[in-house]
Amino acid sequence: MFIHRHKVQFYETDLMGIVHHSNYLRFYEEARVAWAHQKGLIDYQKPGSASHFAVYETQVKHIKPTFFGDELEIEVQARSEGNRLIFQYRLRGRNGEVCSVCKTVHVPLGLDLKLLRLSAEIKTATESEQWTETWL
Amino acid sequence: MFIHRHKVQFYETDLMGIVHHSNYLRFYEEARVAWAHQKGLIDYQKPGSASHFAVYETQVKHIKPTFFGDELEIEVQARSEGNRLIFQYRLRGRNGEVCSVCKTVHVPLGLDLKLLRLSAEIKTATESEQWTETWL
Amino acid sequence: MFIHRHKVQFYETDLMGIVHHSNYLRFYEEARVAWAHQKGLIDYQKPGSASHFAVYETQVKHIKPTFFGDELEIEVQARSEGNRLIFQYRLRGRNGEVCSVCKTVHVPLGLDLKLLRLSAEIKTATESEQWTETWL
């Protein structure tokens, strides 16, 4: 399974002393982009290729807080469904405990923000992916 | 109905030229905090009072993009359910069109991040609130 | 003098319980954009017009911390110098106390990130501006 690592930064905390909840969507984006780049689906030299992963829906559950300096591990799974690309994520913090799970749904957009069809490359990439049990 | 306004800032955009999706959770937090402050449930002099609104779950749907300079209007509705506090939000952008809807679920935490019971003040505040149809 | 107001949000705080220093550059940008928009120099319908205010240098001094819920007031002054556009800012927090001062230097860029000449409109706009003593 694809795993992305993120070290929690000071600027990601809030006055409760924990990571602010909005930053989890950034960590999940990091993990998704890393997955897509590794699959050859995002080209950093053509940043517009990221628009094929426009965010349609997000759902995040927070089970335990995470803290400054934590070394997070984010597991990623992907699948396509019609014209949609779906990811799920499981984020582990201290002692490997699951701190958050997430599901995001994406649609491909052109640079003009118009809806496109899901590319054959993306469909192929997700077909070879495992999607085990549902995490959220 | 409670409405919060937010003007989209340059630093909230991304390279697709639109507001980055993680910022919507920040706009929804702004709206929630403004609602709670108006109800007397958050005291800026006691920032720890915000921990009574710890985020347990978020769900956001993106219908249309929003842009630099847009004057967003965010409608807020709240209700309590057992020990949980639930909000829904409807975000309008240009021409009053609905661009995003959201639901967030909260649990009250103490400053030690331990679960508390939902306070009577919060329960009372939500009882007098309207919760019309479900937006998401 | 042009004054911009910003209410400190929960997501702008860090684990020290104060506003994270990186956010001041965002507040100063808000103030600069509001000034430029009021002068007719930034058109939200043409977001590329903001690239005429590309950031070349920033300098920020932090005198006192600011806190969740604070109603900040940011004074702005602008002047041009050759091909550069220079702003200074003074940020007041609780009880009107000066909490931070800042200076930023800008150069006009085209959408291709190439250097342009400072437009006549910007020069004219700054000529009518006051620049009293230096704050930083």
Added chain:
Amino acid sequence: MFIHRHKVQFYETDLMGIVHHSNYLRFYEEARVAWAHQKGLIDYQKPGSASHFAVYETQVKHIKPTFFGDELEIEVQARSEGNRLIFQYRLRGRNGEVCSVCKTVHVPLGLDLKLLRLSAEIKTATESEQWTETWL
């Protein structure tokens, strides 16, 4: 010399297609924290230890833009001067080109945000550091 690496994320870009200038202060903080942690001066289990590095002044120069996916390298140098701790940074982007330089000045604060004396540990740590030419 201490070098910190940061991969530019999608959420760090703005509508000009480049990294938003406020994020550089975050990258420089990452580098400073990594330096301090390696020296034993910040303990992630005691996040309050970060308050010994409260930001008093920042100065950033932007020479070239950086982009989505760039692998940044940030060189860090530190020295103390009286009660102040001073860092300088040099950030390299594509092809190893210097894209930004920065200087930050820090003062030690207690958890009550009151000024402390610079600890002997910090003074010792900086004495063994090199500070070659001045970058900004």
